[in-house]
Amino acid sequence: MADRIQIKGARLHNLKNVTLSLPKNKLVVLTGLSGSGKSTLALDTLHREGQRQYMESLGMVTGFVSRPSVDSITGLSPSISVDQHLTNRSPRSTVGTVTEVFTYLRLLWSRIGVRPCPGCGKGVPPSHESAAAAYEDEGDEPREVVPCPHCGTGVPGLVMGSFSFNKPAGACPGCTGLGEVFRAEVPRLVDGGLGVAAGAVLGWHPKATERNVQLLGAAATHYGLDFDASVPVDELDTAQRDLLLYGVESPEFRRHFPGVEPPATVTAGRFEGVVTALMRRYAERIEDAEYREKTERLMVKEECGACAGTRLRPESRAVTVHGLSITDAARLPLDELAGWLGGVRERATGDEWLFAEPVVADLQERVRRLVDVGVGYLTLDQATPSLSAGEAQRLRLAALLGSGLTGVLYVLDEPTIGLHSSDTARLIGVLRGLRDLGNTVLVIEHDLDVLRAADHVVDIGPGAGRDGGRVVAEGTPAQVAAVEGSVSGAYLAGRLRAPISRGRDDADRALTIRGARAHNLKGIDVRIPLGRLVTVAGPSGSGKSSLVLDILGRAARRRLHGAGEAPAEHDGIDGWEALGKVVVIDQEPISRMPRSNAATYSDAFGPIREVFAGRSGGALTPGHFSFNVPGGRCERCEGAGVLSVRMHFLPAVEVRCPGCEGRRFGREVLTVRYGGYDIAEVLAATVDEALGVFAEVPQVAGRLRRMADVGLGYLPLGQPAPTLSGGEAQRLKLAKELGRRAGGSCLYLLDEPTTGLHAADTSRLVDVLQRLVDAGHSVVTIEHNEDVIAASDWLVELGPAGGAAGGALLAEGPPPNARQAPPR
Incomplete structure (x- = not known):
């Protein structure tokens, strides 16, 4: 049927041969206990197959995209997913940049911004010629000089780059547009109670320590110093300490020996300094989220004093549109910014409005969409790494609202995350708006208000993990509420109630x-x-x-x-x-490393590996059952289970390793079994399943039971940490x-x-x-x-x-x- 998506025999992960017919151009909600199979059906089956079929229709080779385990899916549309994972964690990324609202603000300020004349201090409006030319040439550096109409002083023209903290023309030089400055926390880098040779510098490998002790000695000799690597750092004199921390070319060390040239070669002692080396590497890798995460404990972050955290040069901050600087605009909550934009027409002169009208119209539409999805309280200068998963998802949803696409399957993963109940009604209106454009909106959701607003509800269950994967109930919200065996239906109907209060009195403390x-x-x-x-x-x-x-x-x-x-x-x-x-x-x-997972983070994997090593009769050690070190792991994929295939013009694609068929370990290791499971099957098992296997191993069972107690019984032990919500x-x-x-x-x-x-x-x-x-x-x-x-x-x-x-x-x-x- 053309008006239905027909799924036959879906068997991926815990799905139990699911056959289902979903109405198209409707708001459809998939619900069920955590781990029941909702995401497997919506994202891993429907969305992935929708993408694959669409790419095939364009004549693109899709051999690297494996078909989900399903007999057939018909009636699919091109699919777009809006999940919970934030893709841009760069410290230079803000709400304004990822939504492009700040880009249009930069355009507006470069067209009609008024800047103070350095000669007389009065405002200099843009010329007609510069405003018109800037539409065609965004530019990074001003190319023209505008004469001040009051005193004739030449004032540099404005371009979009003048207001970008990622361009030299606009970025504050003190923080290179980050809005923050960083300094090393010396006590976290160096243990003052130890000598350098004894490991005072935290993080130095023994071989690096040996090499650097030689460099320090050679540098000290060059300057006529004695550097005893066995003396505790706290007992070094000032010059020796500055040499260790800041290196031979630093102002801190050079003040002691202003007339002595630094060594000419590394062999003569060109020591960089512990703090200097860390700061250099940090500056080089500031965009690397994993590196920043590892070094965060060594750094102290402070607001840049030169720009007060605004990221821009003072001359860029001084430009105003109707009395408002671009940094002030970026600090307005989006709903307030919408109000300010609504008044631009009344405040603008005829010439200003000529150049501002198309920009303001686009800005108003973009900001309105953001307010509609419930993030009107955010400001444009908020860094995207600080956003919650729900906020990041709603920013993406706002972008989709402006696309105007029809005939699309939108798959959303719990869009109400982080929303107060007062904001949920507005979000429901947004979802219905997508539907009314002629799209199918498929939402994974637990929120009862969203369930009640759906055209069609599918309850997956009845439990989680191996106890899930079946369609328990489907139909209108009222029809699902009437099904006795549906847990979601019981909450919809009020047969099951929320937790009760313990009724504790107010506390004295x-x-x-x-x-x-x-x-x-x-x-x-x-x-x-x-x-x-x-x-x-x-x-x-x-x-x-x-x-x-x-x-x-x-x-x-x-x-x-x-x-x-x-x-x-x-x-x-x-x-x-x-x-x-x-x-x-x-x-x-918990980690951005795909090799980290629930088993490793919970410390359950260590005793599990010991159990398997014991079952090998001494032939294998616990290390053989680790996918992170050579020995028992598959060396073709180095224990990852997948290989990365680079694609021309497309992101790299991960495919199952043909050597181990995705199992991560070598054959010898996989012959060892405990409770009927090999080590790869343990990693594929859910917490609840593993509890049954290791019930007699207290060190494992205790850790697994605590995960089950907090609602993670459905979670596979080997699920990579970056994929966790x-x-x-x-x-x-x-x-x-x-x-x-x-x-x-x-x-x-x-x-x-x-x-x-x-x-x-x-x-x-x-x-x-x-x-x-x-x-x-x-x-x-x-x-x-x-x-x-x-x-x-x-x-x-x-x-x-x-x-x-x-x-x-x-x-x-x-x-x-x-x-x-x-x-x-």
Whole structure:
């Protein structure tokens, strides 16, 4: 049928020969427990096959794109996926650059911007000729000089590059357009209690230490110094210490010997210096997210004093359009920027409007789409690495709204992540708008409001992992709600309810945050009772993360552990004496390395490898069962299981290794079995499945059970860390923390831990958090989930909106809609 997508015999991963007919040009929601097979069906089967069929229709060779395990799929349209993974983590990437809104702002400022004359200080408007020419020549450097109409002084013309922090014409030279400067944290680089020869420089390999000791000795001899590598660094004199840290050509060292030339060759002692070498490598690899992540602990990040974090040169910041600089515009929340753009027509002169009209029209449309998808509280200067998964996904969704495409299959992966319930209705309107253009919108979602708004709902289950992969119910929301065997239907119908509150009274002990004014917070005082489950709620952008993570989390790390970044602006925090430890569990990836996975991160893989080595009768060691080192791994793919194939004009494609057929290990290793599984099958197994296999191995079972307790029972042990969602990464961190012995009362801070969880899984997670509180700890969550709010002992609500309209304390106290357990 032309109006249906027909799927027959889908068997990928845990799908159980699924046959399904989905209506086209409708809003279709796939739901079910976490790990039930929703993503496998939507992304790995429908989306991948849609891409493959479309490429074949264009005559492109698709032999490298394997067909999903399915008998047939008919009625597919070209497919576009909008997932949760942020693709651009460069520190130079901002909301403004990835949405191109800042690009159009640069165009507007270069057309009608007024700059101060360096001679008389009065405003110099652009000439008609320069404004018209700039449309055709974006340029990176000004080519013309405009005479000041007041005093005749020549003023450099404006081009788009004048307002780009990625171009020499606009970038602040002090920070090369980053808005931040970095310095090495010497105590984290060098152990002052050790001599250099004994390993004082952290991170130096023994061979590097030996070589650098020789260079230091040769350099010291050149300058007439004695450098004893056995003397602790803290006992070196100033010149020796400056030589070690900053090298022979640095101003710090040269001040001691201004008349002595540096050595001419490396053999004579041209030592670069520990700090100097780190800063040089950091500058060279600033765009490398993995490198930045590894070196973050060695660096201190500060706002650039030259540009006050704006990234631009002072002459670029001085240009205004109707009294507003481009940096001021970039700091406006998007909904406020929309209002300012709406007034440009009234403020503009006739000549200005001639050049501004097409730019303003495009800007208004782009900003409107961003506001419509619920990110109106964001600012253009916010760095994209700081965005949540949900925010990044909604930025991509806003771009799709402007495409005007019809006849497309859009696949969205939980677009409500990070959205307050007040923003969900607007997002539903956006999804319906895509549908009404003549597209099929397929959404993976747990949010009950989205389920109720769908034209067609498919519930996958009934459980997760091997217990999932079947169609439990499908039809309209009302039809699914009526199916007795559907867990999602039971929540839709109200037969299953959210967790109940333990009904704990207010606590005598509390943390009191005074004068919180970071970002948009309005100097508020907030009370956080200790020994309670506390939820901080409010619309997206209302200040929740600023309060809990930037102020409380950083202050707790400094106070309780003597480490971490300085807390954001506030007057003080009282009540620390009752706490012994803080654990901040955010949604940052556990690793960006594909070789890291749930098994390795949880420390379960070590004892698993020991179990398999024991089964080999001494023929193999635990190292043979590692895919990261030579020995037992497949050497053709070096234990990756895949090979990267470079494609002309297209991104590289990963294909299954023909040597090991994706199993990562050599034949000898794969002959060893435990509980009926070889090591490759263990990595492919879910946490719940592995629990059954290793039930008699306490070191493994304990770690796996904690992962199951936080709702990760469906997760394959070998799933690469970069493919984990933010919520999965966070729950994996929580599971690992649960295995550590907390010394004294601990403060747990969690950032939206229910991200990606079905209502049934949320109940399970809340039970884990309640057990932490029962054990005497304090738990503070940032959450939109109304079920978590209702189960909490204490609610802090911020708002009333996001951005500049947020940051106020609306309420604090027991949740008004808390459902408590009946008296016993």
